[in-house]
Amino acid sequence: MSETAAPLAAPLFDRVAIVGVGLIGSSLARALTHYGVARQVVCADRSPEHCAKAVELGIVERATTDLAEALEGADVVVLATPVGAFAEVGEQLGPLLRPGMIVTDVGSVKQAVLRDVGPHIPDGVHLIPGHPVAGTEHSGPEAGFATLFQGRWCIVTPPPGANEGAVDKVVTMWRRIGSTVELMDANHHDRVLAITSHLPHLIAYTIVGTASDLEDDTKSEVIKFSAGGFRDFTRIAASDPVMWRDVFLNNREAVLEILQRFTEDLTALQRAIRWGEGEQLQDHFTKTRAIRRGIIDAKQA
Numbered sequence: 001m002s003e004t005a006a007p008l009a010a011p012l013f014d015r016v017a018i019v020g021v022g023l024i025g026s027s028l029a030r031a032l033t034h035y036g037v038a039r040q041v042v043c044a045d046r047s048p049e050h051c052a053k054a055v056e057l058g059i060v061e062r063a064t065t066d067l068a069e070a071l072e073g074a075d076v077v078v079l080a081t082p083v084g085a086f087a088e089v090g091e092q093l094g095p096l097l098r099p100g101m102i103v104t105d106v107g108s109v110k111q112a113v114l115r116d117v118g119p120h121i122p123d124g125v126h127l128i129p130g131h132p133v134a135g136t137e138h139s140g141p142e143a144g145f146a147t148l149f150q151g152r153w154c155i156v157t158p159p160p161g162a163n164e165g166a167v168d169k170v171v172t173m174w175r176r177i178g179s180t181v182e183l184m185d186a187n188h189h190d191r192v193l194a195i196t197s198h199l200p201h202l203i204a205y206t207i208v209g210t211a212s213d214l215e216d217d218t219k220s221e222v223i224k225f226s227a228g229g230f231r232d233f234t235r236i237a238a239s240d241p242v243m244w245r246d247v248f249l250n251n252r253e254a255v256l257e258i259l260q261r262f263t264e265d266l267t268a269l270q271r272a273i274r275w276g277e278g279e280q281l282q283d284h285f286t287k288t289r290a291i292r293r294g295i296i297d298a299k300q301a
C-alpha cells in the first residue's frame, strides 16, 4: 500500500492512547492513523523531549507526560514502554481506567504483563496483551514508521476467560495495519520467543563483546573485515540496552532453559572440532541449511 492510500473501513477506535512513543509506540501511532484504524491517537511519555518530537513529527495529535491527560476520552490504552516499566505504569493507570476500556501492550514478553499490569485492571476493563514480532535496532519516536507491522506476525495472548469482543478488536487492529495475528498462551509465547528472538540477541551481545575484548591489532581487523556475518551481529547488538535488559530480566526462566540447551549443543560442536569429526560437523550444517531454506520457501509460498 502506498503512503497516501485512503483507509478502506471506518475507524475501529475513537481515541487510542499510547504510553511510550518510542520505536514501536510511534510506529503504531503512525500506522493507526495511516490505515484509518483510530480517529485520533494521543500519547503519554515520561520524556518531554519525546513528547515534543512526536507532536513536531505529526505522529500524534497530543502528547503529554501526564497519564491522566492522555487517557481522557480514550477507548484503548496501549503500553509501549520497556517491559520493566509496566508495573509502575499499570499502578498509575488503574484508577484512571473506565469500564469498557481495552488495555493492551506491545511488550516482547507476555507473562510479565499479566503479572505486573493484571492486578491493576479494574472490573469491566479488558486486558488483552499483544506482541508485534517486528522491530529494528533503533529507538525513539524518530525511528518509527507506519509500515513496520506490514506482513509481520503479531501474537495476541488473551488471558483465560478474556472478553471475546475485546480480543476481536485487538486482533482486528493488528490485521488492519498489515499484521498476521496468532493467538497464543502467554507462557508458550515466552518459551517460543526465548529461542527465536531472545537467545539470538544474547548471542549477538556476547559475540560483539568478545570481539571488542580482543587485542588492539586484532580488533582493528575485526572492524575492517566486518562486512559479512559479524556485521549482522553488530546490528542486533546495537538494539536498545534498556529494552533488552528488561526482556532478559522478565523472561528469565525460559531464557535460562534455552541457554542451557544451546550451551550443550555448542559444546558438542566444540568437541567435534577438537576431535576432527568432519562428518558430524557437515551433517549438522546440512541440517541447518535445510532449515533456513525451509523458512525462505515457506515465506515465498
Ligand SMILES: NC(=O)c1ccc[n+]([C@@H]2O[C@H](COP(=O)([O-])OP(=O)(O)OC[C@H]3O[C@@H](n4cnc5c(N)ncnc54)[C@H](O)[C@@H]3O)[C@@H](O)[C@H]2O)c1
Pocket (backbone or CB within 6 Å): 019, 020, 021, 022, 023, 024, 025, 044, 045, 046, 047, 050, 080, 081, 082, 083, 085, 088, 089, 106, 107, 108, 109, 131, 132, 133, 134, 135, 136, 137, 138, 139, 140, 141, 240, 243, 247
Ligand atoms: N524494538 C523492537 O524491536 C521491539 C519489537 C517488538 C516489541 N518491542 C517492545 O516494545 C516496547 C517498546 O520498545 P521500543 O523499541 O519502542 O523502545 P523505545 O526505547 O524506542 O521507546 C520506549 C519509550 O517509552 C518511554 N518510557 C520509558 N519508561 C516510561 C514510563 N515509565 N512512562 C512513560 N513512558 C516511558 C521512553 O521515553 C520511550 O519514548 C518494549 O516493551 C519492547 O519489548 C520492541
Ligand SMILES: O=C(O)C(=O)C[C@]1(C(=O)O)C=C[C@@H](O)C=C1
Pocket (backbone or CB within 6 Å): 107, 108, 132, 133, 134, 135, 136, 137, 196, 197, 198, 236, 239
Ligand atoms: O529486527 C530486529 O531488529 C528485531 O530484533 C526484531 C525483534 C526480533 O527479535 O525479531 C526484536 C524484538 C521483538 O520483541 C520483536 C522483534
